[in-house]
Amino acid sequence: MLLDYSLCLIQVIFEVFLPSKIKMSTSLNVFIKSNTGNTLSIELDPKWDVRRLKENVAPKLGLSPVDVKIIFSGKELMDSIVIEECDLGQQSILHAVKIRHVDKQHLRDRTDSEGSRPMNETLVDWQLSAIDRKHLNTEEDREREKAQFFVYCSSPCKTMKPGKLRVRCASCRSGAFTVKCDPECWDDVLHMNKIRGTCENAICVESHKDGSQFAEFFFKCAEHPSQGENDQAVPLDLVKSNIKDVPCLACTEVKNLVLVFPCKEGHVTCLECFQIYCLTRLRDRQFSSHPELGYTLPCPAGCADSLIKEIHHFHLLTDEQYAMYQRFGTEEYVLQAGGVLCPQPGCGMGILAPEDCRRIQCLSGCEFVFCRVCRQGYHLGECSDQDMDTSEEPVNCQYKVDPVHANQARWDEANKITIRITTKPCPKCRTPTERSGGCMHMVCSRPQCGFHWCWICQTEWTRDCMGNHWFG
Amino acid sequence: MANIAAQRIKREFKEVIKSEEVAKCAIKVELVSDSYTELKGEIAGPPDTPYEGGNFVLEIKVPETYPFNPPKVRFLTKIWHPNISSVTGAICLDILKDQWAAAMTLRTVLLSLQALLSAAEPDDPQDAVVAKQYKDAPDMFRLTARYWTAAYAGGPYSNPDFDSKIRRLTDMGIESHDARVALSSFNWDLERATEQLFS
Ligand SMILES: [Zn+2]
């Protein structure tokens, strides 16, 4: 009891003091890149404003503070901006650019209002219409109104994290680049050549005299210190903070984070329900295999044209579940490429064997040798339960084992057993199909197959089946 | 049971209870277990159908994966309908299979089943015997369906002719339900039904 209490107390102390303490006392270590090729590593206090930063940096670059502009994430920062407003992380890169002669003519006109606020401050959430934006008046509302991004950080976090939007020049990839206007939707960010801007890189300035370069947007994980300019993360554009308080389609609760499906209605599930949705479809092998998008899912409300385009969203599954996703995706690929799956319970390895080869061995899996036609152990002569052409002698060939099949994750055995009881493999593609409801008329659950078959005969569904044993 | 499924069913349960249709006594839903995994549904036979005046009880089983997979529904009340098994009560309605969508609810399921009673789909029959009668002898089908409604669902219409045929068979020691099935399957031809029952 006393122990419990003191543990609690310690926790409280940690919660109350630790995070704020870290924020208060930590100085930021950032890089300053100049357009003359210098890179400085500097410590700065997040409470500094941009003017103070210029005073610190300019002498080190042999310039006077008034000759320098600071560019970060597509914006020239105004002097009055405080660094901590800028969504900078440890090891972030700022660009210090010497103001060009053309600009210098206007130098005397340059005031504090030159430049702008950082993009993270100006960008409003794209879920909001212009009318919505007007209705957000309180400080809290305005905080919520700011665009928030989520990314899949493949390294080192290996999970979904808050993300930061960054900008660079589309032609030379320099970060010393300012945008003409903020992106207004995901399309502006995900597709090239949507937002124009100005690049400060000397080479680019030469080739685009009109100053009409395009911006290229990318994302970083907000959680770990920047690991350089190539440290990028995949944006999970369907994950949004639920600023409109839409209830989850499945559990009907209003959660903070939601996944908005790319259908016309924009159906919403919470992330927990999304995970269950994926798992349910995965276990029934009901993902769609799209030639360009990959192994993916549509909106659970059954909307047309609603496939998830960015398959990194499936990283919202646990590692184990994701391994299953990869495995099934690979198997689907094998089946579509004319391969077969090892029929041995607990194996299911994908095997690409030549079309005319009847004797197949699961070389990189359980080593089971089986007959392509009946999926039983390999045998000479006719399959015992099926008509087949045995005129040609089986050729003993070498097999190519599916090279992409990297993942060895297996269904857990318990699952396997229940599945065997209530499912039978589709006679055409061997996908386990569950018998739900009373009738014997089965439709293969694999969308690419969709074979109609009879639970009893385990062959194609016929009028005879209909008459004789529709309901067993 | 998964939290999500239970939570969702709880809300849907309330939705049905508060619905207009309940007020009109057209549909009804009751809990069978505390865990919301099993429910009992009821639909009233729609007017101007052979099911009018009847009350049909449904077994509703909610899978763990609800609402991403459909509830498993079957008729507990025996019914004579081309899309419902006269033997098991199984329904092979598309929305209870591959056309299910997570946005559908208990209410939509019950209303769809009620709609199915108004408009059978004989081209996608689920009970071959009933479907054949529906197509070949529609008047006979209507009388039979109405007779079943009276016998099992509390419908108001009696049919003394059918009653006496059943009595002939029960006098021979046949269970009345078996007699009803046999006679219904042979368009109330007593001779053929008897033949089939004693073969
Ligand atoms: Zn450039």
Ligand SMILES: [Zn+2]
């Ligand atoms: Zn949810």
Ligand SMILES: [Zn+2]
């Ligand atoms: Zn949708």
Ligand SMILES: [Zn+2]
């Ligand atoms: Zn194998």
